[in-house]
Amino acid sequence: MDIVxxxxxxxxxVVEKGATLLEAAKSVGVDVPTLCHMKLHDMNYExxxxxxxxxxxxxxxxxxxxxxxxTECTEGMNVxxxxxxxxxxxxxxxxxILSDHPAECLTCVKNGKCELQTMAQNLGIxxxxxxxxxxxxxxxxxxxxIREVDKCIMCRRCEMACNEIQTVxxxxxxxxxxxxxxxxxxxxxxxxSTCTYCGQCVxxxxxxxxxxxxxxxxxxxxxxxxxxxxxxxxxPAVRAALGEEFGMDAGxxxxxxxxxxxxxxxxxxxxxxxxxxxxxxxxxxxELLGRLQKHLNGDKDVKLPILTSCCPGWVNFFESNxxxxxxVPSTAKSPQQMFGAVAKxxxxxxMGIKRExxxxxxxxxxxxxxxxxxxxxxxxxxxxxxxxxxxxxELAQMxxxxxxxxxxxxxxxxxxxxxxxxxxxxxxxxxGGVIEAAARTAYEVHTKKxxxxxEFESLRGFEGIRSATVDFDGLPIKIGIAHGLGNAxxxxxxxxxxxxxxxxxxxxxxxxxxxxGGGQPYHHGDTSIxxxxxxxxxxxxxxxxxxxxxxxxxxxxxxEEFLGEPCGDLSHKLLHTHYxxxxxxxxxxxx
Amino acid sequence: MAEIKLxxxxxxxxxxxxxxxxxxxxxxxxxxxxxxxxxxxxxxEVQEIVADELNVNIAHVYGVVxxxxxxxxxPKGEHPISICMGTACYxxxxxxxxxxxxRLLDVKVGETTPDGKFSVSSLRCVGAxxxxxxxxxxxxxxxRVAPEGVKDILAEYN
Numbered sequence: 001m002d003i004v005x006x007x008x009x010x011x012x013x014v015v016e017k018g019a020t021l022l023e024a025a026k027s028v029g030v031d032v033p034t035l036c037h038m039k040l041h042d043m044n045y046e047x048x049x050x051x052x053x054x055x056x057x058x059x060x061x062x063x064x065x066x067x068x069x070x071t072e073c074t075e076g077m078n079v080x081x082x083x084x085x086x087x088x089x090x091x092x093x094x095x096x097i098l099s100d101h102p103a104e105c106l107t108c109v110k111n112g113k114c115e116l117q118t119m120a121q122n123l124g125i126x127x128x129x130x131x132x133x134x135x136x137x138x139x140x141x142x143x144x145x146i147r148e149v150d151k152c153i154m155c156r157r158c159e160m161a162c163n164e165i166q167t168v169x170x171x172x173x174x175x176x177x178x179x180x181x182x183x184x185x186x187x188x189x190x191x192x193s194t195c196t197y198c199g200q201c202v203x204x205x206x207x208x209x210x211x212x213x214x215x216x217x218x219x220x221x222x223x224x225x226x227x228x229x230x231x232x233x234x235x236p237a238v239r240a241a242l243g244e245e246f247g248m249d250a251g252x253x254x255x256x257x258x259x260x261x262x263x264x265x266x267x268x269x270x271x272x273x274x275x276x277x278x279x280x281x282x283x284x285x286x287e288l289l290g291r292l293q294k295h296l297n298g299d300k301d302v303k304l305p306i307l308t309s310c311c312p313g314w315v316n317f318f319e320s321n322x323x324x325x326x327x328v329p330s331t332a333k334s335p336q337q338m339f340g341a342v343a344k345x346x347x348x349x350x351m352g353i354k355r356e357x358x359x360x361x362x363x364x365x366x367x368x369x370x371x372x373x374x375x376x377x378x379x380x381x382x383x384x385x386x387x388x389x390x391x392x393x394e395l396a397q398m399x400x401x402x403x404x405x406x407x408x409x410x411x412x413x414x415x416x417x418x419x420x421x422x423x424x425x426x427x428x429x430x431x432g433g434v435i436e437a438a439a440r441t442a443y444e445v446h447t448k449k450x451x452x453x454x455e456f457e458s459l460r461g462f463e464g465i466r467s468a469t470v471d472f473d474g475l476p477i478k479i480g481i482a483h484g485l486g487n488a489x490x491x492x493x494x495x496x497x498x499x500x501x502x503x504x505x506x507x508x509x510x511x512x513x514x515x516x517g518g519g520q521p522y523h524h525g526d527t528s529i530x531x532x533x534x535x536x537x538x539x540x541x542x543x544x545x546x547x548x549x550x551x552x553x554x555x556x557x558x559x560e561e562f563l564g565e566p567c568g569d570l571s572h573k574l575l576h577t578h579y580x581x582x583x584x585x586x587x588x589x590x591x
Numbered sequence: 592m593a594e595i596k597l598x599x600x601x602x603x604x605x606x607x608x609x610x611x612x613x614x615x616x617x618x619x620x621x622x623x624x625x626x627x628x629x630x631x632x633x634x635x636e637v638q639e640i641v642a643d644e645l646n647v648n649i650a651h652v653y654g655v656v657x658x659x660x661x662x663x664x665x666p667k668g669e670h671p672i673s674i675c676m677g678t679a680c681y682x683x684x685x686x687x688x689x690x691x692x693x694r695l696l697d698v699k700v701g702e703t704t705p706d707g708k709f710s711v712s713s714l715r716c717v718g719a720x721x722x723x724x725x726x727x728x729x730x731x732x733x734x735r736v737a738p739e740g741v742k743d744i745l746a747e748y749n
Binding site for chain 2: 163169170171172173174175176183184185186193
């Protein structure tokens with residue numbers, strides 16, 4: 001291995017040949033400020049256009065300042081990362097960037113979480129000496145994501161997320177010079193593009209240029225409407241991340257405090273999407289076993305592998321990218337939608353209220369859930385099964401807005417019946433979790449034996465594509481797992497080409513699964529946060545008395561009293577869906 | 592939106608070009624050059640074919656098309672008008688001539704009249720400086736054009 005020795009801020013540094021000054025500085029604890037640069041460790045993705053010039057440093061003997069992110073270390077370099085010349089240059093760079101940035105910080109969705117704002121504060125920018133033209137571009141509001149391009153600093157992180165990680169390919173820099181913006185092809189709106197609403201562009205945006213559609217005001221006014229019964233469901237990933245919004249360490253579980261906060265906010269019933277996750281396992285697991293049994297009996301027409309269908313970003317992705325394979329994914333609705341469908345039928349009946357008087361709110365780590373809730377097939381007479389879907393961030397904002405002291409809250413339990421869930425429902429939040437939950441139930445149903453060890457550790461991990469064979473008492477079940485849509489695409493292309501040997505594949509659109517969803521607290525590139533959230537989810541599972549979906553007593557009761565049997569007639573009507581060919585034809589915006 | 596029907600033979604020609612370049616993503620700019628030669632401009636439909644053939648996303652193709660000023664998404668008029676803005680023509684009043692074309696046709700440089708009849712562009716030196724200011728309409732060259740003469744030039748094509 002070739003090594004290079006140099007000095008950074010008078011500290012001797014030894015790095016591998018090819019390392020950048022930014023990497024070398026980091027290795028000795030020198031944090032050179034960056035703006036456009038973003039490295040996602042564990043995922044092997046790096047956004048490094050070298051465009052913002054905030055990371056310039058002074059290299060002895062060189063005439064010009066060097067961008068640390070793009071300058072390779074050479075032997076004997078003497079580097080100063082905070083000389084007066086460097087600091088002045090960084091200030092000028094920031095002043096120039098800010099000269100074409102709306103000064104709307106107080107009302108900006110990213111206020112307090114904006115990397116541009118933090119950088120301006122760290123550099124002590126107090127005025128902007130450059131007066132000039134400001135760029136103006138139309139605002140684009142889709143059902144999930146809002147683009148306010150005027151706030152864009154052209155860091156290109158969203159392009160990396162959309163094109164490289166997710167391979168959705170919806171965003172590109174267009175035009176040139178002052179006119180350049182990041183936009184979908186032909187400057188069409190997101191809603192008309194192939195956007196899956198996964199929200200990974202929002203998750204990496206340093207400014208307020210990309211954000212989620214905010215439903216908090218609508219929810220607040222519903223909460224005070226005496227004619228409405230407002231119930232809420234919380235997705236498993238939320239409890240492992242919400243605390244971060246209140247300064248708690250990543251990986252802190254706040255299930256009890258979250259429940260308590262929701263009750264204080266005035267929700268009539270606080271339920272758990274995990275309950276619906278258990279229900280999903282009953283339906284999806286039964287569907288898997290059904291297809292598998294037919295396959296083992298030699299039925300050539302049966303479609304295998306079966307693909308999970310809980311993730312709305314993933315559903316949007318295959319509807320527009322693999323319209324020839326709409327019959328491969330499970331027909332089971334996502335837990336969010338199963339919850340809504342059961343709440344507005346069975347639960348409304350039990351509570352003695354009419355469907356239209358019940359409002360179902362969901363708290364999700366996800367932005368695609370907002371779109372999913374609005375899909376017309378998930379409504380009865382224009383009354384949606386799920387009325388509003390809020391992100392983890394929006395819930396945190398509501399709690400802060402209601403001056404609830406989150407950290408001091410006493411833990412409270414979910415309400416019954418739809419608040420009871422098993423460990424299997426909890427792990428839906430992690431990549432590999434849905435298929436592990438399915439395996440726990442499918443094993444026992446198929447073998448009619450008790451599963452001694454419920455943890456399928458071979459299905460866990462952070463690798464983008466994983467595979468494992470699970471032994472169903474002599475029957476080897478081959479399982480594939482992908483998280484991140486780029487990885488999903490690879491597995492799908494194998495299935496399309498008939499090269500896939502898997503019986504079942506789990507797919508989650510976001511890196512890490514739902515814990516890394518587009519609606520979660522911002523990780524600002526620190527992917528170790530995702531691992532801490534994942535560990536918290538497995539801890540929550542371990543602490544559960546019941547860890548297999550089919551043993552959830554309220555699920556058993558729901559089938560006895562209402563649904564009949566999994567994949568039965570009523571289940572099919574309420575808990576299953578179908579998919580649409582959404583391959584987009586190019587449309588041109590004439591405005 | 593205006594949907595255009597592309598001529599099948601031209602589409603075939605474009606597909607041949609993509610094949611000739613071995614469907615190499617790195618040849619996107621060359622393929623777009625060829626495409627513009629075939630169709631005269633690069634409408635969305637043409638970009639879509641290029642994106643499909645080279646397996647690059649359409650947003651990226653559009654990004655490249657809008658970055659380079661050579662590429663155009665607007666079809667040239669039936670009579671493409673070019674006003675020379677080279678040094679000799681410029682000092683002899685080409686800008687006033689250009690302004691007169693823009694005024695009479697109500698278009699900007701690079702645009703085409705709504706009826707598709709005329710498009711206006713500027714260029715740098717046609718090598719006929721002795722005739723400055725020079726205007727070309729299609730293949731025909733007009734020399735020593737004065738703003739007052741613009742009306743008459745247009746009349747020849749109406």
